[in-house]
Amino acid sequence: MPELPEVETIRRDLAAHLGATRPRIARVRTSAAPLRQPPHAALAPAAAEGARIDAVDRHGKLLLVRLSHPDGPRTLCIHLGMSGRLLVDAPDHPRPAHTHVEFVLSAGTCLRYVDARRFGSVTVVAGLPGGDDLGLGPDALATPWSRAALRAAIGGSRRTIFDVLLDQRRIAGLGNIYVQEILHRAGVDPRAVAGRLRARGLDVIAARIHPVLRAAIARRGTTLRDYRDASGRRGGNAPHLSVYGGAGAPCRCGAILRGTKLSGRSVTFCPRCQRLGRPRRIAAR
Numbered sequence: 001m002p003e004l005p006e007v008e009t010i011r012r013d014l015a016a017h018l019g020a021t022r023p024r025i026a027r028v029r030t031s032a033a034p035l036r037q038p039p040h041a042a043l044a045p046a047a048a049e050g051a052r053i054d055a056v057d058r059h060g061k062l063l064l065v066r067l068s069h070p071d072g073p074r075t076l077c078i079h080l081g082m083s084g085r086l087l088v089d090a091p092d093h094p095r096p097a098h099t100h101v102e103f104v105l106s107a108g109t110c111l112r113y114v115d116a117r118r119f120g121s122v123t124v125v126a127g128l129p130g131g132d133d134l135g136l137g138p139d140a141l142a143t144p145w146s147r148a149a150l151r152a153a154i155g156g157s158r159r160t161i162f163d164v165l166l167d168q169r170r171i172a173g174l175g176n177i178y179v180q181e182i183l184h185r186a187g188v189d190p191r192a193v194a195g196r197l198r199a200r201g202l203d204v205i206a207a208r209i210h211p212v213l214r215a216a217i218a219r220r221g222t223t224l225r226d227y228r229d230a231s232g233r234r235g236g237n238a239p240h241l242s243v244y245g246g247a248g249a250p251c252r253c254g255a256i257l258r259g260t261k262l263s264g265r266s267v268t269f270c271p272r273c274q275r276l277g278r279p280r281r282i283a284a285r
């Protein structure tokens with residue numbers, strides 16, 4: 001699933017492509033197959049027709065395309081779900097299979113939303129909502145993380161730190177890949193109870209969030225299978241992952257990475273490097 005670094009790569013691609021031209025959305029075409037409906041009240045993609053594109057923002061994993069519409073400002077909200085792609089293309093190029101929404105732009109190009117599994121969403125909302133208006137927590141990249149900021153986001157949760165960092169209402173933008181990478185770099189056990197983490201654990205997590213995300217953005221994101229940038233190219237970060245998907249392989253410390261299941265997801269961690277916050281009942285075994 002695309003996470004913050006992948007969505008930010010697409011955002012930068014779109015912003016560079018649109019530049020200062022502020023193209024108009026001349027026509028919107030949608031397929032008959034329905035996409036997922038997001039929790040916030042929203043209009044169909046056709047409500048973007050006739051609008052000018054002013055800017056491309058992002059909050060967490062959500063792309064927010066700001067529009068000037070004759071009826072007032074609107075925002076095109078795009079969530080890539082599990083397998084969504086947003087491609088800049090020529091309108092006369094054949095549409096890829098699973099193209100669900102197409103925005104034909106006055107600049108002579110088009111934006112195509114392609115999604116084989118249809119877990120993504122493409123909707124329009126009135127006004128210029130921020131992440132909190134859409135039920136999202138603080139953005140993982142825009143927020144200056146500190147012990148206090150992280151503690152405020154986590155609260156006293158009794159869930160695992162792995163689970164809490166994935167919760168978009170607490171921190172927006174992190175998913176399965178980058179939570180595992182951040183916890184590994186921080187030396188924190190993914191099974192740690194979030195609300196019981198001490199100062200040291202919070203400090204190292206707060207210090208690792210930005211470096212892990214920035215390094216992945218610099219490599220244009222992680223492609224495991226589906227993710228592509230706005231030009232259809234793969235990201236280059238996958239070979240640089242330290243733990244994700246690596247159970248049974250050696251950690252850089254030499255210990256063998258271990259796999260476990262948390263909240264139904266496969267999680268990999270290093271039993272030697274990631275000791276901070278390890279629950280006592282596990283440590284005693």
Ligand SMILES: [Zn+2]
Nearest residue numbers: 251253270273
């Ligand atoms: Zn290790």
